[in-house]
Amino acid sequence: MSAAAPKIRVRSLAKSFGEKRVLDGVDLDVPAGTSLVVIGGSGSGKSVLIKCILGLIEPDAGTIEIDGENVLALGQEARRAIAARIGMLFQNSALFDSLPVWENVTFGLLARRRIRRAEARVKAGEILGQVGLAASAGELFPAELSGGMQKRVALARAIAATPEMLFFDEPTTGLDPIMGAVIDGLIQDCVKRLGSTAVAITHDMASARRIGDNAAMLYGGRIVWEGPAASLLESGNALVDQFTHGRREGPIRMELRA
Amino acid sequence: MNLLLGALAAFGRPVLILCRGTGRLALFAFEGLSHLVRPPFHVRRFAAALIEMAYFSLPVVALTAIFTGMVLALQSYTGFSRFAAQSAVASVVVLSMTRELGPVLAGLMVAGRVGAATAAEIGTMRVTDQIDALSTLSTDPMKYLVAPRLLAGIIALPLLVVVADILGVLGGFIVSTASLGFNAVTYLHNTFNYLETMDVVSGLVKAAVFGFLIALMGCYNGNASRGGAQGVGAATTAAVVSASILILAFDYVLTQLFFAR
Ligand SMILES: Nc1ncnc2c1ncn2[C@@H]1O[C@H](COP(=O)(O)OP(=O)(O)OP(=O)(O)O)[C@@H](O)[C@H]1O
Ligand SMILES: [Mg+2]
Numbered sequence: 308m309s310a311a312a313p314k315i316r317v318r319s320l321a322k323s324f325g326e327k328r329v330l331d332g333v334d335l336d337v338p339a340g341t342s343l344v345v346i347g348g349s350g351s352g353k354s355v356l357i358k359c360i361l362g363l364i365e366p367d368a369g370t371i372e373i374d375g376e377n378v379l380a381l382g383q384e385a386r387r388a389i390a391a392r393i394g395m396l397f398q399n400s401a402l403f404d405s406l407p408v409w410e411n412v413t414f415g416l417l418a419r420r421r422i423r424r425a426e427a428r429v430k431a432g433e434i435l436g437q438v439g440l441a442a443s444a445g446e447l448f449p450a451e452l453s454g455g456m457q458k459r460v461a462l463a464r465a466i467a468a469t470p471e472m473l474f475f476d477e478p479t480t481g482l483d484p485i486m487g488a489v490i491d492g493l494i495q496d497c498v499k500r501l502g503s504t505a506v507a508i509t510h511d512m513a514s515a516r517r518i519g520d521n522a523a524m525l526y527g528g529r530i531v532w533e534g535p536a537a538s539l540l541e542s543g544n545a546l547v548d549q550f551t552h553g554r555r556e557g558p559i560r561m562e563l564r565a
Numbered sequence: 566m567n568l569l570l571g572a573l574a575a576f577g578r579p580v581l582i583l584c585r586g587t588g589r590l591a592l593f594a595f596e597g598l599s600h601l602v603r604p605p606f607h608v609r610r611f612a613a614a615l616i617e618m619a620y621f622s623l624p625v626v627a628l629t630a631i632f633t634g635m636v637l638a639l640q641s642y643t644g645f646s647r648f649a650a651q652s653a654v655a656s657v658v659v660l661s662m663t664r665e666l667g668p669v670l671a672g673l674m675v676a677g678r679v680g681a682a683t684a685a686e687i688g689t690m691r692v693t694d695q696i697d698a699l700s701t702l703s704t705d706p707m708k709y710l711v712a713p714r715l716l717a718g719i720i721a722l723p724l725l726v727v728v729a730d731i732l733g734v735l736g737g738f739i740v741s742t743a744s745l746g747f748n749a750v751t752y753l754h755n756t757f758n759y760l761e762t763m764d765v766v767s768g769l770v771k772a773a774v775f776g777f778l779i780a781l782m783g784c785y786n787g788n789a790s791r792g793g794a795q796g797v798g799a800a801t802t803a804a805v806v807s808a809s810i811l812i813l814a815f816d817y818v819l820t821q822l823f824f825a826r
Contacts, residue, residue: 363697391703401694405686415702464702 312375314339314472314504315360320369321528322355329355330366331528337521342498342505344519344536346550348559351525353508354398357474360506361393362386373472391419394470398477398508400461402449408435408460409445415468434463439489455482462490466497473497475507479514491517512551515539524550526559593711593785600705600712607713614717618679618776619724625678626671630729633666634658634736642745654747655755658737663760663768664824667729669816671722672775676808680783683714684804687787688797696788711788714780722776723769730768767823774819775812782808 317335321328329352337343347353358364360371362378371378373389381389394415402411409431416422422430432442438459449457458481465473475494479487491514498505498518509515515522519536524547532544539551549557641657687710690696699706734756741747783804790800 358697361697361701363700387700387705390700393701395698395701397694397698399694401698403690403695403698414704418703464698468702 312372313337314374315506316370316372316375317356317360318370318372320356320359320366320371322352322359322364322366328528330359330369333369333525333528333530335523335530335533337504337506339504340498340502341520342494342507342518344515344522345506345508345525346510346515346522346539346547347525348550352528353525354476356525357395357476357506357508361395361474362390391415392470393472393474394465394468394503395473396458396461396465396475396478398480400449400454400457402457402461402464404449406448407445408447408449408452411449411460412445412463412467414464419468421468430467431463434467435460437466437493438463439486455486458482459486459490462493466493469497469501469503471503473503473505475505475509477508477510479509479511487511487514488517494518512539590781590785593788594715594781596707597711597715597781597784600708601716603708605708607709610709611713611716614714614780615721617682618675618714618717618780619721622671622675622678622721622725623728625674626725626729627732629670629674630662630667630732631736633670634662634733634738635740637661637666637733638737638740638745642741651745651747652751652755654741654745655737655752656759658741659734659756659760660764662733662737663730663764664820665768665816667726667733668722668768668771668775669812671725671729671772672779672812673809675722675725675776676779676782676805676812679718680779680804680808681801683780683783684787684790684801685797687784688790688800691788691790692793692796706788711784714784715777718776718778718780719773720776722772722779726768726772730765763823767819770823771816771819774815778811778815779808782811 313336315335315337317333320330320333322330333356335343345353345356355364359366366379378386378389402408403414406414409428410417412431412434413422413427416430417424417427428445431445435442435444440456440459440463444452444456444460449460452460458478462475462478465475473494478494479490482490494505494507495518497503505518507515507518509518516536516539522534522536522539523530524532524544526546532542532547534542539547542548542551545558548554549559637658638654641654642651645651645653645657687696690710696706696710699709738749738752738756741752742749786800786804786807787797790796
């Protein structure tokens with residue numbers, strides 16, 4: 308590994324909701340220009356982890372460094388500037404339902420005044436094409452789309468401004484296998500071609516190995532395993548093995564009570 | 566001793582919660598207002614909010630005002646005729662409308678209509694991560710969602726109250742001339758003779774304050790909503806109830822400021 312500071316460095320991050328400790332000392336490094344896949348059981352705190360890095364949830368303890376700078380110590384303006392350098396695909400898409408699809412897709416570009424409104428429809432059509440949607444879908448409203456289409460629009464919105472960091476919260480959940488593979492390819496492309504640094508959460512092992520350079524497993528509020536994504540299926544770690552092979556018996560006890 | 570402490574604690578806890586809530590609301594209001602003087606400005610959002618608040622509230626406010634003017638004329642006529650003071654009807658109608666009923670009734674109607682809609686929209690955006698999404702797209706939610714609505718409220722309500730004042734007087738005029746036997750010219754003369762600029766201006770200032778309160782409570786409660794459809798429903802109720810109570814409370818305070826000598 309290079310001596311340069313990683314793009315994203317998380318140290319002993321902790322977050323509780325009431326009595327419930329969701330994150331309990333998470334350490335994580337994401338070198339610039341690589342992609343990290345985070346796996347972990349439902350409710351293990353994956354979404355909370357990336358929302359902390361984005362600055363949407365205030366952690367109780369720990370540090371988050373981006374380009375060597377502790378984000379949590381910065382003022383509101385500076386943190387907002389950092390959030391603007393991150394593209395995020397939310398787990399539930401979080402499209403603006405009062406705006407048509409084209410305005411959703413180009414929202415970040417318009418907000419940064421990188422394009423004018425007159426050009427936005429055409430630009431939106433181009434980006435929609437990249438995620439396998441017809442340009443005519445731009446005229447629809449989010450509520451008129453299927454769940455999978457909403458996901459792709461959300462992806463288009465996240466990558467539209469070609470941000471230097473990209474976070475994907477379950478980008479392929481709800482897509483058919485072929486479209487899933489297409490989206491995986493698109494994510495790989497963003498990382499390779501644009502040099503973005505990516506963090507993706509996924510439950511799909513095939514997808515994890517396709518898009519991730521590295522993988523990390525979150526369990527019990529900590530990272531219990533980290534390694535190359537290619538070795539996910541033969542990690543030698545009992546927790547990861549049980550998870551990736553989907554076995555009912557093993558060290559992980561699913562908390563069926565929330 | 567323990568009993569005393571317990572009693573104090575039981576009293577202190579709600580007071581603390583109330584103080585904390587008031588503080589949060591004040592910070593929220595201050596932040597929202599501060600975006601009105603810091604670019605960039607979301608003119609489009611402001612225009613949409615203004616149309617929603619002013620234009621689409623017109624029918625409701627107009628109907629409320631006209632019927633209120635009519636009832637005022639009837640009631641004050643039956644009251645004043647006992648003292649043979651019917652000629653006061655015109656000034657009672659115009660003064661009640663401009664000073665009190667115009668702003669308060671328009672405020673309450675708009676609180677029910679727009680306050681609820683605002684809280685529901687922002688609340689839904691909150692629980693579906695849309696507000697979080699805004700901040701990842703270089704947009705400050707306070708600037709984009711809250712500031713335009715606050716300004717729209719401050720401007721829309723006075724506009725509505727001008728309409729309400731005119732229609733309220735018209736309602737009183739119609740009833741007085743058509744069924745109470747007043748002479749039209751005398752009635753209008755009595756209406757404007759005793760009306761002072763301050764009566765109208767105080768009503769418009771009240772309206773601006775009420776409009777601000779309606780938008781503020783809608784945005785604040787919506788933004789604070791948690792946990793799905795139920796949370797949004799609770800936020801909507803809270804927005805309407807709190808805005809209505811604040812309107813009546815501020816009405817008293819402002820009346821005291823304007824007219825108490
Ligand atoms: N705003 C919140 N308030 C209270 N508890 C929360 C909040 N957000 C998350 N949690 C709790 O934190 C835990 C982790 O949630 P999170 O959404 O991170 O799970 P996840 O790992 O993303 O799961 P999934 O794979 O199902 O998306 C859950 O138990 C959840 O109840
Ligand atoms: Mg999640």
